[in-house]
Amino acid sequence: MKRNHFKQKTLLTKTLRSLYTVPAPERKDTFFQSSDYRAAARETLYSPRISWSVFLQTQMHYIRKWNWLLTLCIFAAAILLTLHPWQTPAPQEQLQELSTPVILSACIPFLALATIAEAGRSARFGMEELELSARFSLHAVLCARLGILGVENLLLLAVLMPLGPHFWETDLSMTAACILLPYLLTCTLTLPAVRKLRGRDCTILCTGISALVSVFFLTAYAADFLTRAVDTPALIPAALLFFGVAAVLELRKYIRQSEELTWNFTLTG
Amino acid sequence: MNLEEYYDDIYRYCFFRMQDRSLAEDLTQETFLKFLETSTYHDRGKPLAFLYTIARNLCIDHIRHTKTRPESVINCDISIFSDAAHSSEGTAFSPTASVSELTDTSIVLVQALQTLSESDREIICLRYVLELNPGEIGRIMNLSRFVVYRRLKRALKLLKNQLRKEDFQ
Amino acid sequence: MELHIDRLSKHYKNKIAADRISLSLGRGVHGLLGANGAGKTTLMRMICGILRPDSGTVTFGRADVSTEEYRSILGYLPQDFGYYPGFTAEDFLMYMAALKGLRKTDARCRTEELLSLVGLETHKKQKIKTYSGGMKQRLGIAQALLNRPKLLVLDEPTAGLDPKERVRFREMIDRIGQESIVLLSTHIVSDIELIADRILMMKDGRLIFNGTHEDIGENLEEFYLKQFDDINPSAPAPAGTVTGSKIKHGGI
Incomplete structure (x- = not known):
């Protein structure tokens, strides 16, 4: 009796279902692709979101303060030295003026070093995996850090450049050789190092490179090599172009590498 | 949360109620947009019940405003x-x-x-x-x-x- | 919505880390068992978009693993992770929250919630370098939950936890598994026995088993050992064993 009842009901419901047919919807895909829907969905469905500009602000907050301090120091040093040029006694009792731009050329490699080191903190402290899986991925973090500090660095260099012709009695070429070239050279040499090495070896190598660049410029000046290079027509602009392009290429390689985990600490598991 | 899986259900409901395919789709889309407008990220339950409620209200409102009753899909000559x-x-x-x-x-x-x-x-x-x-x-x-x-x-x-x-x- | 993995492969110079792995995961807790070197971490990293596969796809609903949409529903706990020096637990969670795109007020809220969920609220202002292994692990679990993930991937989450912490962890995962997809890997069989709805086994980069407790029928530990010792190759393979590209279905 009950089974009959049940069969009746299933028959009934089955028939019912067959009575209610629906033509397929036509505008489903276009709706979900539409900008109206996407805009509304973005607001509600994904976690309450922060925009890129807010993200940049938060990253700025996490950049360590002494980076800004370093920039300030270099700027202050430039101003001070311009006002009170540093004179050292040379062996032959000649007062050799260590020109300001040359002193700066020795400091600027470390500015580049600081920026690149700051960007590479994720790698140094094992945060890469976590950052890679976040919504603003490691890639974004690196771009933010390099972008912020890079722009700040270039601003400093841009501010220093006009000081040459106006205060240091150096022509444009020489100023560029002392201010821009060390920066670009250091970048070109340290970026591949950060890409290929990790940990302590990397830090030591990068510091070494910056020191070498620094010393190179000092000796180049002392040996008059720098002055001769500046006098050679088009050499400095060519060098700037070459290292400029090289630095940009290296930067691109570095950032591209951050899109996936390339350093496998645990090859097991 | 992906709402796409609920589209067909809401569309069917609207179609059965309004007996008009294009109107049903319009109302379905309105339902989704309204849902997004009014719910916050923290409404973590299944959205289906909300969607149905919104659809139902939209349909009722539509009938009230246009003052027409849905015509049966089936040919009335029979x-x-x-x-x-x-x-x-x-x-x-x-x-x-x-x-x-x-x-x-x-x-x-x-x-x-x-x-x-x-x-x-x-x-x-x-x-x-x-x-x-x-x-x-x-x-x-x-x-x-x-x-x-x-x-x-x-x-x-x-x-x-x-x-x-x-x-x- | 389900996670679909289709013929995922990854080769290194002298090793196949993942060999045409295909599976679909729905809501619930899925345990991934395998020896060290079996490819569990590689698979998990590919699921998290951290490693690019040589071939194959990973999608959640409509979103491919490489999209921001996918990462926004993902929570990941790596086997090993570091932290910026000087960070306290609170700092760490706030930093990760910013990376996950949470707004500041939401981030603060979530940080408080999660710290008490994992039992670290009394230590929240202490620096992470003072933490024990178990505490650090709990912090890792907390950060994985920040963005209320629909897909939670945990690599060896119970390593370093004491028995009491393990129980607490299991309860938490059980609750989360009711709403989201949880994939956890371990080489401790007892963990999986108690919480997993579905069991996956990997060996040498291949998925050798994908099924439930019922499919196994016997004691999980024995079954697991059998797989790796190749004893009784003539015995009938239980349902769920992956042979070639098909999975034997049992009990239908």
Whole structure:
């Protein structure tokens, strides 16, 4: 009796279902692709979101303060030295003026070093995996850090450049050789190092490179090599172009590498 | 949360109620946009019940504003439906299958359905075609679960009686 | 919505880390068992978009693993992770929250919630370098939950936890598994026994088993050992064993 009842009901419901047919919807895909829907969905469905500009602000907050301090120091040093040029006694009792731009050329490699080191903190402290899986991925973090500090660095260099012709009695070429070239050279040499090495070896190598660049410029000046290079027509602009392009290429390689985990600490598991 | 999986269900509901394909899609899309407008990220439950409620209200509002009752999809020339077309019960949630698909039994069922109230047809639709449970139906139609059970039982009984009557004729 | 993995492969110079792995995961807790070197971490990293596969796809609903949309529903706990020096637990969670795109007020809220969920609220202002292994692990679990993930991937989450912490962890994962997809890997069989709805086994980069407790029938530990010892190769393979590209279905 009950089974009959049940069969009746299933028959009934089955028939019912067959009575209610629906033509397929036509505008489903276009709706979900539409900008109206996407805009509304973005607001509600994904976690309450922060925009890129807010993200940049938060990253700025996490950049360590002494980076800004370093920039300030270099700027202050430039101003001070311009006002009170540093004179050292040379062996032959000649007062050799260590020109300001040359002193700066020795400091600027470390500015580049600081920026690149700051960007590479994720790698140094094992945060890469976590950052890679976040919504603003490691890639974004690196771009933010390099972008912020890079722009700040270039601003400093841009501010220093006009000081040459106006205060240091150096022509444009020489100023560029002392201010821009060390920066670009250091970048070109340290970026591949950060890409290929990790940990302590990397830090030591990068510091070494910056020191070498620094010393190179000092000796180049002392040996008059720098002055001769500046006098050679088009050499400095060519060098700037070459290292400029090289630095940009290296930067691109570095950032591209951050899109996936390339350093496998645990090859097991 | 991806809402796409709910589109078809809401569309079907709107189609059964409004009996018009393009209108149903318009209302479905309006439902989704309204849902996004009014819910916050923290509404973590299943969105389906909310979506249905919004769709239902939008449909009712639409009828109220346009002051037209949905016309049955089924051709009203056919005599068996002429009663329905003139009935004051309206045609919402009437069967939508094309006439050619109907068998003898189903024609009887269609007639039987027309004798139910719109509201009862809605409950039947929600339960057996859209396959919602009585609790969810209650939430959507603002009724208690027990009322839904009772009305379902009663509606089924009515339908069965109609079918049996036809068998004896 | 389900996670679909289709013929995922990854080769290194002298090793196949993942070999045409295909599976679909729905809501619930899925345990991934395998020896060290079996490819569990590689698979998990590919699921998290951290490693690019040589071939194959990973999608969640409509979103491919490489999209921001995918990462926004993902929570990941790596086997090993570091932290910026000087960070306290609170700092760490706030930093990760910013990376996950949470707004500041939401981030603060979530940080408080999660710290108490994992039992670290009393230590929240202490520096992470003072933490024990178990505490650090709990912090890792907390950060994985920040963005209320629909897909939670945990690599060896119970390593370093004491028995009491393990119980707490299991309860938490059980709750989360009711709403989201949880994939956890371990080489401790007892962990999986108690919480996993579905069991996956990997060996040498291949998925050798994908099924439930019922499919196994016997004691999980024995079954697991059998797989790796190749004892009784003539015995009938239980349902769920992956042979070639098909999975034997049992009990239908």
